[in-house]
Amino acid sequence: MNTTTVTPPNPLRVSVLGAGSWGTALAAIASRQSDTLLWARDAATAQAISQQRQNTRYLPNIALPSALKATSHLDDALHHVCAVNPQVSHHLIILGVPVAGLEEVCTKIAPYLRQCSAFVSVVWTCKGFDPENGRLPHEIAQASLGDVSNVGLGVLSGPSFAKEVAQGLPVALTIASDSKNVIDDTTEALHGGPVRIYSSRDIVGVEVGGAMKNVMAIACGIADGLELGTNARAAIITRGLAEMQRLGKAMGGQADTFSGLTGLGDLVLTATGPLSRNRQVGLALGHGQPLADILATGITAEGVRCARAALQLGKHYNVELPITEAVCHVLFEGVSPQQAVSDLLAREAKAENMRT
Secondary structure (H helix, E strand, C coil), rough: CCCCCCCCCCEEEEEECCHHHHHHHHHHCCCCEEEEEEEEECCHHHHHHHHHCCCCCCCCCCCCCCCCCCCCCCCHHHHHCCCCCCCCEEEEEEEECCCHHHHHHHHHHHHHHHHHCCCCEEEEECCCCCCCCCHHHHHHHHHCCCCCCCCEEEEEEECCCCHHHHHHCCCCEEECCCCCCHHHHHHHHCEEECEEEEECHHHHHHHHHHHHHHHHHHHHHHHHHHHCCCCHHHHHHHHHHHHHHHHHHHHHCCHCCCCHHHHHHHHHHHHHHHCCCCHHHHHHHCCCCHHHHHHHHCCCCCHHHHHHHHHHHHHCCCCHHHHHHHHHHHHHHHHHCHHHHHHHHHCCCCCCCCCC
16 A cells, blocks of 8 residues: 555545554555545554554554544544535445444544534445344444434445455455435545445345355365365355345345446455455364354454354345354354265256246
């Protein structure tokens, strides 16, 4: 990442809430062309980003742009986008928090946004289902922010590893929203250089793809851990895509979304990439390690958190999800990876159809 001081050419202000790897990478991108402030819960992390241009915990050995500012005070990050400026009518907040933390953050920022005179686009990056009730991220955000008149909501997704983005390598992402303002603000903040932004109106399809690909990545990791070969991996990716599409369409998503960046693209990356945490969990399971021991190492994999909710949604919508069910058997019911694979192979033959 280029560390040369840059004066952002547009007046759009951006606040990124969450200084994990992805939040930091997105803040670094936005700071090239917009006045950007990154909020970190940990004061030491914020100080290191501001003074040393490093996020040593999540993106070690990657230099961050000198234009990027950081704070550990949430008030400062929200005032950054809510400050009165007659020359600016729009601002952008990017929520770089996991699904488990989305409701808390949305509840905290709602009072600030209600007092803000400018329109604020609020975009989240988390992928998964609420493990308690199966809600998608947009349903969580709407519950806290849907009544705020000057706010537009959207999801940013697509095949991306934060480390590569922070290194300035090419990436293509999708912003999905019902609001043209949200699409325009996100594109203005992030599009350019190595980053290409596409737009979509299919929020449900984008979110279901982002959630389900993590479960499929665990399945691919298990197969690779068992050394089942590349034929098996290709089969899981293809039939996993069919599961994603079936559930997504049942929940209101559009079929075409699943052949795009946030469906097939994200699935291929997460199921095969060496930086994929979900694939790493699957590999360890395939090698015989218990789930508790894997998670005890500190690894965070959204696929583990949302697999059971995905299976319950499949039952609710009467959608068959055999790969998801096999992953849940391994994760939560003590079924060995070998037995889960045998059970999948023993299913009756059928015609190939992405809808069945």
